[in-house]
């Protein structure tokens with residue numbers, strides 16, 4: 001009787017397995033392109049439907065009637081609503097950084113308004129959209145914003161992200177809150193990598209600190225009520241954030257201080273704490289007062305806040 005030797009059994013088994021694998025793969029190979037093709041068709045048509053829904057969902061036709069893809073400030077002739085409730089729910093913090101390096105308000109050293117917040121980020125850090133919206137501008141400004149992105153949001157705000165090293169969206173793109181729009185950088189008029197972040201309503205710059213609390217990575221309330229007759233320029237002594245819950249909290253106290261020419265040092269204050277309070281940088285304070293950053297301040301000492 002002919003018997004199979006053990007090695008022969010193995011080799012037969014092996015051959016069977018190889019054949020089965022080939023056969024199986026052939027089946028998969030023949031089916032795969034069809035599956036893939038169907039998936040492509042599906043996703044394209046679904047995407048198209050979704051995009052269309054997003055266009056109507058993401059746009060604010062209440063406040064905005066024009067669509068300008070080159071000029072940041074194009075609302076000179078727009079009529080401001082007497083008051084407008086901005087829905088801050090569904091926000092995303094543009095960066096996880098909690099460090100505000102320069103506040104909103106008048107900069108005596110430069111004799112000009114700083115219409116945003118500077119937040120410390122490093123070149124290459126991801127920057128995300130603050131709310132759902134439609135990208136209006138993706139451009140470069142050598143003497144200002146550097147590489148920047150402007151997004152118009154359904155809640156009425158427009159947000160500006162400046163000094164980016166890379167822009168990752170195009171004008172007309174629909175973006176979701178939290179979607180990456182670019183990378184942090186040091187382009188344009190910038191000294192040290194940071195994100196310059198602006199929040200505007202029909203071109204009126206609102207101190208972003210009234211809406212976003214970077215230190216706590218949160219918004220200041222569910223809603224912010226914009227009033228046309230209120231001064232958001234930072235020159236008023238108090239900027240009061242009104243939330244829908246009726247609570248009020250002052251954020252801009254330090255802005256008023258910037259208006260004065262001198263600053264009297266109190267006990268325990270440092271150049272860093274004064275820089276934080278006045279919205280100036282330590283370097284500017286040093287420059288204005290002819291001192292070094294390591295200088296120990298004495299209570300009662302008078303510092304210059306302007307030239």
Ligand SMILES: [Zn+2]
Pocket residue numbers: 102114116117118195196197
């Ligand atoms: Zn800035």
